[in-house]
Amino acid sequence: MSPQDQIAQFKQLKHTITRFMMVYKFALDEMETKIEILKEEFHLLHDYNPIEHTKSRLKSPESIMNKLFRKNLEVSLPSIKNNIRDIAGLRITCSFISDIYKICDMLTRQSDLTILEIKDYIKNPKPNGYQSLHMLIEVPVFMSDRVEKVCIEVQIRTIAMDFWASLEHKIFYKYNEAVPERLLQELKSAAESATALDRQMERLHVEMGEIKENQVL
Numbered sequence: 001m002s003p004q005d006q007i008a009q010f011k012q013l014k015h016t017i018t019r020f021m022m023v024y025k026f027a028l029d030e031m032e033t034k035i036e037i038l039k040e041e042f043h044l045l046h047d048y049n050p051i052e053h054t055k056s057r058l059k060s061p062e063s064i065m066n067k068l069f070r071k072n073l074e075v076s077l078p079s080i081k082n083n084i085r086d087i088a089g090l091r092i093t094c095s096f097i098s099d100i101y102k103i104c105d106m107l108t109r110q111s112d113l114t115i116l117e118i119k120d121y122i123k124n125p126k127p128n129g130y131q132s133l134h135m136l137i138e139v140p141v142f143m144s145d146r147v148e149k150v151c152i153e154v155q156i157r158t159i160a161m162d163f164w165a166s167l168e169h170k171i172f173y174k175y176n177e178a179v180p181e182r183l184l185q186e187l188k189s190a191a192e193s194a195t196a197l198d199r200q201m202e203r204l205h206v207e208m209g210e211i212k213e214n215q216v217l
């Protein structure tokens, strides 16, 4: 192949990858708008904010490739689309545990979304103590010439769960995945403290709601 042909082929490949990734960005944009709408409406109806903040991220081409190799998957765009379901990720941080399930229900009821999977690591925490509600959601993205169905990984958690997960993530990487037993124990115990705090905050929140209701009556 001549150098010119190689350059043309490279440009074509770059264009194809950019176009492929763009659809995931659009899907995230759509989901973020949906969450913003729920947040504003909820605030208006209930006078408090169930969502503290949201954060979205697109997996880098490098970590997509790493995951393909790690899982021994074919290196092709269809294989990436079918097998890697966390290219687009959205993390929603809530004030209270009950808000997590409210948001999950509200998203489940939206007729344009297809819920592919729900993993409830709050009812069933991971052995290390990790808690969060994970949803895999298929979002339709309307392009100029087609509709693409795009999978997004949505993680919904409380502030305490998020605090724990970000520290655990840092420790995990610092020790290159071989975390000393003592730290693992401490992390587990910190996760239990986070759960206790979440439950206490939930009780206070319910009590506050009841006081407010009585004031209205």
Ligand code: GTP
Residues within 6 Å of the ligand: 086, 119, 126, 128, 130, 134, 155, 164, 165, 166, 168, 169
């Ligand atoms: P992957 O193929 O690695 O994405 O795992 P999976 O398909 O079994 O997904 P799972 O729902 O278990 O986890 C997906 C994502 O949740 C991860 O990429 C992390 O962002 C988060 N997560 C899961 N487990 C942990 C954990 O133990 N600690 C932290 N900090 N995050 C976690």
Ligand code: MG
Residues within 6 Å of the ligand: 086
């Ligand atoms: Mg993942």
